Amino acid sequence: MPTDAAAPSPVTATHCPYCSLQCGMGLRAADGAPGGLDVVPRDFPVNRGALCGKGSSAPALLSRRLRLTEPLIRRADTGRLAPATWEEALALVAARLGSVREEHGADAVGVFGGGGLTNEKAYALGKFARVVLGTSQIDYNGRFCMSSAAAAHQRAFGIDRGLPFPLEDVARTGCVILVGANPAETMPPAVRHLRELRENGGTLIVVDPRRTKTAELADLHLAPRPGTDLALALGLLHLVVAQGRVDEEFMAERTTGWEAARAAVMAHWPELVERITGVPVPQLRAAVGLFCGTPDGMVLTARGAEQHATGTDTVGAWINFCLATGRAGRPLSGYGCLTGQGNGQGGREHGQKADQLPGYRKLTDPAARAHVAGVWGVPPDSLPGPGRSAYELLDALGGEVRGLLVMGSNPVVSAPRAAHVEGRLRALDFLAVADVVLSETAELADVVLPVTQWAEESGTMTNLEGRVLLRRAAVTPPAGVRSDLEILNSLAGLLGREGTAKGFPADPEEVFEELRRASAGGAADYAGISYRRIEAEDGVFWPCPEEGHPGTPRLFLDRFATSDGRARFVEVTHRGPAEETDGAYPVVLTTGRVLAQYQSGAQTRRVPELRAAAPGAFVEMHPLLAARIGVGDGDAVTVTSRRGQATAPARVTSAIRSDTVFMPFHWAGEGRANTVTNPALDPVSKMPEFKACAVRVEPARPPG
Structure with a gap:
């Protein structure tokens, strides 16, 4: 009709x-x-x-x-950023990076990437750094995300994937211990899986110094002092041993290293752990009873447990807890990490990290170098060795590293000891930034390159489950904007040998096809994944070594990814935060996210409804602390550490420990939380200690 x-x-x-x-x-x-x-x-x-x-x-x-819609160049006559043509901007980037390389050597040029870049961009950026620039100095902001969990995963299981099972399995297990995670604000759609867990008769234990919206859902909330999650995990495992709840059969068949790990654990008796963490012994016993009272269970960690100078050992202790109770390598059981950034998983698998090649290959492995070099068509010995980790790279700016290309990152807001990092960026001979918006980092650049966004380009992402997905272009980008892949193609042509640009195609599917070959045989094997297959199946789990392979939604059911197929216990003991409180700095600062903002806020702070929902920074504190320093809700307070200070309104609530304050890290300016945070690094993962530093909190002095 x-x-x-x-x-x-x-x-x-x-x-x-x-x-x-x-x-x-x-x-x-x-x-x-x-x-x-x-x-x-x-x-x-x-x-x-x-x-x-x-x-x-x-x-x-x-x-x-x-957003940005045309390139910007800092003009010598005014010192200000002004519009330029693409030809002018790209020529300047190539000339300045080339001159730095020629004058000071290849490692004087650095590359800083992002965990939001697609797999194709992350792969091309790592290749560009090593093949075109010849530099070892590449890392990315994902180092600040889940590097401690990744290192612990590798150490215990031989492979790193955020979740070794689909997220939907969470609702069907018996007990979940959620450590340092607040998905009710950081990833709200995931909360339905936690609600279904409880509806199905399972239990939820939340470990967090704050009574967050997620903690309010819990059957049991443990509120340790920030920086003591390692002691908490060791104390729970001590109780497992003392109560005879160790799964001896599982450990004999599928693990190694228990005796040394057990000896270390036995030094962490419950009363000592209570003194360290502030968590009462009855709560410790209750947690063990809930977790061991069901046939299966999971421990899921996030940044609250991982962003410490002891982050790798902390995650290792929680993995030990899972292994000792037989909650690993079995259906509906295991340890997992809730990855933060959109492509935090895939972004590190394919070459952005200072020590890795595509497929999660080690840069120091001769066989790995030979394989990837063969795909790239270069001699293996031409590939540089491992470079500096993210904070170490930022700290070297203006010194050994004189020129920097930044793609998809805003370290002026997101890096620890941010005022120092800002100073190092200003000290560079040359800074180029490719971004969607004029972020705080882009504002410092000599050249700013405007790039396409998620809905304007196609490309793959790998989510927290290890599921490789396809983002599809829905609209045409505005004139004057180019993709990151187009930029790398142009710069490769300007900086490389004749024909180099051919190795950096601008078509994402063509890049992905090369990524498949480069990852083949590696730990993160994408060889059997194609755009066609992702579209047909709405995502494919890696490892997937060939096209006929079904993908691997659940890891470790038959064997772990170690040489002998056994999981490794790791001997760990408690170490406190890198910076303890004292008379001058008597309070612990911890940081995190809020519901309406994301990461450095460079994008979300520009969306009116999100800005209205969360307009600025705040300092969350307990009423006892507020009364002690003489402030009320909404009064401006200054948080000072040995590195600097941040000022924001007080938010007074009994949902936080009285010896702790919390600040979200999404804002620049005087409320920038990362001005205060500690860059002390985990010795294994090189993760900075964002989540615990000693501060004093005072009423803000009026200006002038």
Whole structure:
């Protein structure tokens, strides 16, 4: 029957641009909608159509009003950034990076990437650094995300994947211990899996110094002093041994190293752990009873446990706890990490980290170098060795590293000891930044290159489950904007030998096909994954070594990825924070995220509804602390550490320990939490200690 109704616009199936859930969503053209797109629900296992406010408002940033649409160059006559042509901007980047390399050597040029870059961009960026620039100095902001969990994973299991099982398994296990994670604010669609866990009769234990929205869902909330999660894990394992709850059969068949780990654990008796952590012994016993009272269980950690100078050992202790109780390598059981950034998993698998090559290969492994060099068409000995980790690289700027290319990162806000890092960026001979918006880091650049966004380009991401996904382009980018891959292609042509640009195609599928070959045989093997297959299956789990392989949703069910197939216990003992409180700095500062903002806030702070929901920084503190220093809710307070100070309104609540304050890290300016944080590094992962530093808290002095 004829009708005058217009046919509905087609819907592009894609994924959210923010966190590691990579929630499925649909995008449909809509006149008058922010960014020209409406978000429509899409059934996907991780989120089942649900989205948080960040995801539902994501198209707003596509608006020309909120983003960069032309290159900028800092003009010598004014010292200010001004519009330029692409030809002028790219020629200047190539000339300046080339001159730094020629004058000071290849390692005087650095590259700093991001955990939000697609797999294709991360792969191309690592290749560009090592083949075109010839530098070892490449790392990325994912080092600040889950590097401690990655190192502990590798040490215990021989492979690193955030979750060794699909997220939907969480709802079907018997008990979950969630350590240093607040998914109710950081990844809200994941909370349905925790609710279903409890609806199914399972129990939830949350470990956090704050009574967060996630902790309010828990059957048991443990609130340790920040920096003591390692002691807590050791204390729980001590009780497992003392109560005879060790799974001796599992350990004999599938693990090694228990005797040394057990001896270390027995020095952490419950009363000592209570003194260290502040968690009462009855709560410790209750936690062990809940976890061991069911046939299966999981421990999931996040940044609260990992962003410490002891982060690798802390995660190792929780893995020991899982292994000793037989909660690993079995269905509905195991240790997992809730990755933070959208491609925090894939971003480190394919070459952005200072010590890794594509496929999660070690840069120091001759066979790995030979394989990747063969794919790249270069001699293996031409590839540089491992370089500095993220903070070490930033700390070297203006000294041994004189020129820097930044893609998809905002270290002026996100790095620890941020005022120092800002100073190092200013000391560079040359800084180029490729970004969607004029971030605080881009504001310091000599050249700013505007790039395409998630909905304007296609590419793959790997979510927290190890599921490789395909983001699809839904709209045409504005004139004047280019993709990161196009930029690398142009710079390779300008900086490399004749024909070098051919090795850096701008088409993402062509890059992915090369990535498949480079990763083949590696720990993170994508050889059997293709764009066609991802579209057909709505995601494929790695490792997937060949096209006929089904992918691997659940790791370790038959063997662990070690040489002998056994998981490794690691001997660990408690060490406190790198910086203890004292008379001058008597309070512990911990940091984290809030619901309406994401990472450094460079994008979300520009979305009106998100800015309205979370307009600025704050200092969360207990009423006892507020009374002691003489401030009320909303009064401005200054948090001072040995590195600097931050000022923001007090938010007084009994949901935090009285010896602890909390600040979100999304803002620049006087409320920049990372001005205060400690860059002390974990010796294995090189993770900075964001989550615990000694501070004093005082009423803010009026200006002047």
